[in-house]
Amino acid sequence: QLRLVESGGGLVQPGGSLRLSCAASGLTLDYYVIGWFRQAPGKEREGVSCISRSGSTNYADSVKGRFTISRDNAKEMVYLQMNRLKPEDTAVYYCAADYNLSSVCGRSSVPYEYWGQGTQVTVSS
Numbered sequence: 001q002l003r004l005v006e007s008g009g010g011l012v013q014p015g016g017s018l019r020l021s022c023a024a025s026g027l028t029l030d031y032y033v034i035g036w037f038r039q040a041p042g043k044e045r046e047g048v049s050c051i052s053r054s055g056s057t058n059y060a061d062s063v064k065g066r067f068t069i070s071r072d073n074a075k076e077m078v079y080l081q082m083n084r085l086k087p088e089d090t091a092v093y094y095c096a097a098d099y100n101l102s103s104v105c106g107r108s109s110v111p112y113e114y115w116g117q118g119t120q121v122t123v124s125s
Contacts, residue, residue: 002027002114004095009119012085020080020119022095033100034071034078035112038091038121047107048093049080054103063089085123092118 008020022034035050049059049069057069068081078095096112098105 002029002032002097004097004114004116006093006095006116006119009093009121011122011124013125014086014123016085016123017081017083018085018121020082020093020095020121022078022080022116024076024078024097029071029076029078029097030073031099031101032097032114033102033105033111034069035096035098035105035107035109036069036078036080037094037096037107037109037112038089039094039118040088040091043091045094045109046091047109050105050107051078052103052105053101056104058105058107060107082121085121087123090121090123092120094118 003026036048039045051069066084071078097114098111
């Protein structure tokens with residue numbers, strides 16, 4: 001059983017930065033695609049970014065150029081660096097894992113079997 005724990009959320013002013021971390025345990029992270037998703041109150045869950053085991057990445061248009069996903073398989077960690085944050089980035093952010101040996105990844109939540117508990121990100125002045 002793969003366990004995921006997110007951290008790094010908080011309150012930040014518009015234009016600020018945060019780095020979210022996703023710590024994996026229980027299984028070898030190397031075999032999994034990892035995605036970051038977010039859900040704001042009253043809105044559907046949105047795929048923000050994902051990274052394949054080979055390091056290929058995919059970003060939502062709303063975050064492209066501002067967010068960067070990365071992974072350190074040796075440390076069993078995945079990160080989401082978020083820069084130039086906007087109020088509309090406010091949401092609960094989740095990391096999720098999909099057992100997938102492909103070199104690409106997708107931002108649909110359907111294939112992701114394991115989910116963390118989420119971390120709140122609030123962008124407000």
